[in-house]
Amino acid sequence: MILINNAIWIFLFERNEMLTQAITQTLDSICRDKFNVLLPNDPPVPVGYMDPKPLPTGYQSHNHNYIELVQLVEGKFRLHTSHETIRMNDHDCWLIQPLAVHGETYASPRQAYKLLWIVFTHMGVNFFISAYTPQTGFVVPVERLYCLIDQLESLWELAARKDFTHNRLIRAEFQALMIRSLLTGLSQIEIQRSEQIDHQKVLIGQIRQYIEHHFCEDISINGLAQMARCTPNYLNGLFRKFLGLPIHQYVLQKRLETAKRLLTEQQIPVKEIAYKLGFNDPLYFSRLFKKRFGVPPSNFGHIAVYSNLK
Numbered sequence: 496m497i498l499i500n501n502a503i504w505i506f507l508f509e510r511n512e513m514l515t516q517a518i519t520q521t522l523d524s525i526c527r528d529k530f531n532v533l534l535p536n537d538p539p540v541p542v543g544y545m546d547p548k549p550l551p552t553g554y555q556s557h558n559h560n561y562i563e564l565v566q567l568v569e570g571k572f573r574l575h576t577s578h579e580t581i582r583m584n585d586h587d588c589w590l591i592q593p594l595a596v597h598g599e600t601y602a603s604p605r606q607a608y609k610l611l612w613i614v615f616t617h618m619g620v621n622f623f624i625s626a627y628t629p630q631t632g633f634v635v636p637v638e639r640l641y642c643l644i645d646q647l648e649s650l651w652e653l654a655a656r657k658d659f660t661h662n663r664l665i666r667a668e669f670q671a672l673m674i675r676s677l678l679t680g681l682s683q684i685e686i687q688r689s690e691q692i693d694h695q696k697v698l699i700g701q702i703r704q705y706i707e708h709h710f711c712e713d714i715s716i717n718g719l720a721q722m723a724r725c726t727p728n729y730l731n732g733l734f735r736k737f738l739g740l741p742i743h744q745y746v747l748q749k750r751l752e753t754a755k756r757l758l759t760e761q762q763i764p765v766k767e768i769a770y771k772l773g774f775n776d777p778l779y780f781s782r783l784f785k786k787r788f789g790v791p792p793s794n795f796g797h798i799a800v801y802s803n804l805k
Contacts, residue, residue: 514624518681520566522678534592536594540596542559542594553601555598557596561651563613564588564673565591565599572610576596616705620679622642641698699733713773754769765792
């Protein structure tokens with residue numbers, strides 16, 4: 496994968512206005528209900544799956560627990576799933592549901608393409624372009640545009656419903672929310688063109704917000720890097736730069752602080768708290784807790800109660 500620099504990013508998105516045009520095309524597809532849906536695998540594949548078989552070029556087949564839209568902007572390419580290869584052309588648009596396995600590669604090594612990816616996180620929408628040319632190979636921009644939009648949880652919930660593909664009312668509600676989100680994104684893009692936006696800071700803010708919602712789950716750096724469409728080392732370096740900790744330590748700190756609060760406020764068995772916060776081994780959890788707070792979790796609740804009574 497080649498990460499293109501900010502100068503090329505500006506050329507692609509501001510001078511050619513490709514991003515605005517691509518989002519407008521996606522809006523048209525959503526409004527006319529002319530988008531396809533890639534469903535999760537049956538039986539389900541665990542979140543964070545990565546196909547061990549590499550594609551010729553492009554993005555390796557994987558899955559995640561958030562929604563994506565992919566709009567073909569130029570050329571032709573192939574969308575890989577766990578059981579078939581789908582040839583996309585003529586401005587095709589696909590909605591990729593959470594946990595659906597997918598990857599991208601060229602239709603032909605001589606055929607260039609450009610894709611608009613729209614990633615819906617808990618606190619906003621991310622827009623970026625991936626592209627392939629015979630001369631440069633597969634490229635993804637370092638910088639991308641982030642738009643802060645509230646109340647996207649409803650969008651996630653609708654897309655994850657089992658009756659999404661055949662319940663017309665659910666699909667219509669989803670389309671209305673999607674259209675509102677994309678229109679908000681378009682308006683924010685115009686604002687960002689006239690301002691100096693620290694895209695790295697916004698990216699880390701979104702990753703941090705995602706962790707706040709999912710720290711009890713099996714969070715991996717690779718999975719977060721997939722969401723941000725960057726390498727794990729690049730993302731972890733940015734996270735350390737802005738927050739002073741690598742991602743795995745930040746997640747661990749969040750879990751232990753939550754455990755401390757639960758032991759103080761509620762009478763919950765230590766083993767139950769460990770499993771609730773994503774620890775597979777309660778003994779390992781107890782060792783980490785004691786290392787951080789100086790006492791084992793089995794004694795912490797009694798100490799906290801005694802301290803409050805004094």
